[in-house]
Amino acid sequence: MTTATLPGTAFGPLLREWRQRRRLTQLDLGLAAAVSARHLSFLETGRSRPSREMVLHLSEELDVPLRGRNELMIAAGYAPAYTEHGLADDELSDVRRSLDQILTGHEPNPAVLVDGSWNMVSANRAAAVFVELVDPALLSGTPNVLRASLHPRGLAPHVEDLAEYAAHLLARLRRQAERAATTGLRALLAELVGYCRDAGIDPNAHPRDRIVLPLRLRHPDGPLTFFSTISVLGAPLDVTLDEVAVETFFAADDATARYLRRRFG
Incomplete structure (x- = not known):
């Protein structure tokens, strides 16, 4: 006797993928979502079709980004639940x-606006302290901030303690790629790992246990040291806004602060 599956839906495999990415069993998810493990099994195998409300409920419990929630909605045969506009x-x-x-x-401190794939959308004037160190070829089209950071013609040759800084960037990108719906992040991670290996850097090294990791640059105008923060929008209901972030850099010593005030203040 064969088990019937509902035609025209890819929801089940996609739900299973998100559940496994969150390292949850069907029982774990069922308890958190107040849904029986048997029903979850039926959903994952295609024997049951979820309601629109069930798709949104499970997406919330799995902390799926808005882009991924739309993908789950479409896979289940529903219209996307969230809009996606361009920032323009x-x-x-x-x-x-x-x-x-x-x-x-x-x-006068640098700041950049990036999308969910770390492509630079906008930047302030002070970001020139980084941009001017990068090969212009890496800045054509839509420049990628992480690529420009670790590319051999990017910031990498100018970074003190490059191995530690690269470990920090790769660890952050791995976490993001694990949780995000943007599949291009995995390809970007593989590219950055390749740059590290070419430079003799262990791409699997763990960042040192620090309170804040400084970015120390060998700048033509003298050594500069920064630390950074990343800010995201609260409670976004648009896919684009769910993915954008602002990375702001701060002077980590008095000499860097004076240089930034003199040049961009």
């Missing part, structure tokens, strides 16, 4: 204006 679209004009104010207001 009129619908996001107020948010983009506010993000630009954050970038400008952070001067």
